[in-house]
Amino acid sequence: MSEFRIERDLLGEREVPIDAYYGVHTLRACENFQITGTSVSIFPELVVALASVKQAAAQANTELGLLATKKCEAIVAACEEIRAGSLHDQFVVDVIQGGAGTSTNMNANEVICNRALELLGHERGQYRHLHPNEDVNMAQSTNDVYPTALRIAALFSMDSLLAAMEHLRAAFHAKALEFSPLLKIGRTQLQDAVPMTLGQEFSTYALMLEEDITRLDEAKRLISEINLGATAIGTGITAHPDYAGKALAALNQITGLSLHTAPNLIEATQDCGGFVQLSGILKRIAVKLSKTCNDLRLLSSGPRSGFGEINLPPMQAGSSIMPGKVNPVIPEVVNQIAFEVIGNDLTVTMAAEAGQLQLNAFEPIIANALFRSFKHLANGCTTLADLCVKGITANPDRLKSNLDRSISLVTALNPFIGYEEATAVAAEAYANGTNVRDVILRRRLMTETELDDALRHEVLTQPRVYELVNRARHIDPPEAGDENS
Template structure:
């Protein structure tokens, strides 16, 4: 006997009782039963849900243009899609982010939710599919194999632009610190050994430049995913679509999303090829690797604070130990390091999933989607967190920076043009064995006066190219 809180829906396997309050239907319910994998529904990625609704809206408008979908049904579907895109019913997108079937469960979840929202708009009960059907109407002229990758590309594009903006926030933080630390002389290091002088501002400027480069690489990758296969249907032949459908749907989808989308010139190739996702994943890995390197540097520069380098101070955000009083750890750079490790692992997953595609379809796009969305979202959060909770509050230990420069053997490199390589080598050796500063030894030996040294060792002289004079 049917409970009042249930409705019966039918698929090729038979009947199932669906919760009466659910906007999803029997196909989604089967997926819930079949894929209890991560416990994470696709609604955790609102950009994907919104992208699915955008695709369904564009398809309905294209089919209406072609006389294949009535005005009443079209307007009901468009109204439902607009609701979803504004955030309504996202909690009914419930299938697991990792699923078999190349994303079919995700596509059917979208078809059913949109159909039932449309039915409600028409004054009908949920499940009254004789009036408006998830497959016959919402999915008209479509297949999972063109809907899902198209939605994935739109969602990823939105995420990339959000990540680019977050990277811009972090880059601006580093740029401000580069100006603030512009006159703070310090020792540069190669292979963790003293090298030659630079300014702390130059060091922080480098962090900003690296982020700017990667912003540009991400924008380039975003262009690659603007080519879609909507209209390909099952394998790219466009079976069950009107000859003009693909171009019309693409035009409507561009208008809805604000993204300049294009239809692939070869839909069979586009349906099986996930190379643009591999390219994007590689760029995300590049961002992660360089961001993690930056965080490694921040941790090294702030190490100590007395028994390490101690050149900068990271803002304290929490107690660092349950046993060591007063200890403060670099927890913000550490969490960004861990995001980077995850992104690198996600890239491996995307690579394997892309390689495993067979013949006319890649069945593993759900794990590609899950991996890309995690990478984009976590990198974005990491950039914003690093900027606000770490970089903005960094201060320089100026006295220590200067003391390290003055006591470093590396300073002798700057004297090469004035006292010659042989004298410089001898002074470096003596400084290492005696513990005396390079400056002191140079003056004691009469090679340069203190006034000459003071002139040579100015930050502007030590940290940029300049015209050289003969050593004599």
């Protein structure tokens, strides 16, 4: 028995592996685009989205009387199998390819067609019974199928990333509550600043994630606008006038999404602005996550010679030469994810800018960049939450020591002793290697009771209406000759 079947295209005949569900167009694409060694099947959301589009198209064309019911049923059954996870290994074209995604569309057409042929009782490749282009691709073009599939896959990926971000936000929020009683010194420009609580510090990480969750959720509306029905350039040539509406209704029912057709299909077919905006949001998330990880590495630095205010859970040995060394490997890997996502955003930007006239030919690289960013950010958020944030502990003694030794603590006493006197206190404390409290008491600027009251936890970490008597001590100058002033 032959190991191949013969298929034909405009360039001639080729031998296709007998057990392959893909066909000659996919075979040529695999030969032409040996770029990354990674096939589109690495993004299952995209494969599922392609099958969803093909299923919706078949149902719409059958409803319009253009596709035989028997053919439609076979196509729909094949698409449902793919959406359930079957045959993903048959989506073999490289993620980076020329042709504006045509190779990916052809790959989907051929796999769906050959599986549908089997369901109809025919052998793979017997396209006289069901054809990948004439039937599976009816009323479609790569130029509306591919971007529509990208948007559907992006919406699926958004949900996964949003869940991972919420998981990480909850982990930071839990730590914020746990650390709320712990007073520490804040820092600006890596120099001592005014006091805060460790809980306040961690609550900012939770809030930054919450803000980005909102921004990402807002992007769904723009990404939900599709151009299915546009066909080649947006004029709808080869499609029935009612096809776009019926295909949209079927697609929403299949995916459970709330997609809507673009008001101008010619514009929608060439404009990649929605992908640029989405990529920008992913970059924003990456930048802020990386900043958070920088903070975690600084706060846990040491353990003896750094900040040492928190402890990250030890995950693995940190050195092949220094025994006992443990590195912040989880924040480090999230930093690297962020660097990649920032680079991916530039890729999306350049690809969108490079579009010409009625089509952007570079959507495959946009897809590769976007879906890698989605996947890696989601994995990074989950990893950071589970293998780092949940296991963070505080070092109360180090927190107190750093606070007590900080000269910037004198800022909290400005309302009581005035800026000039506070400056003098700070200078003396720094020069003599002592602390602010001792200098204040030695100079008799405040009593010990007044000092204790001024340095209370709640006074140091939130706004306060100071007593008029204390404000008067530095606002109103003493009268000349007043010995009691």
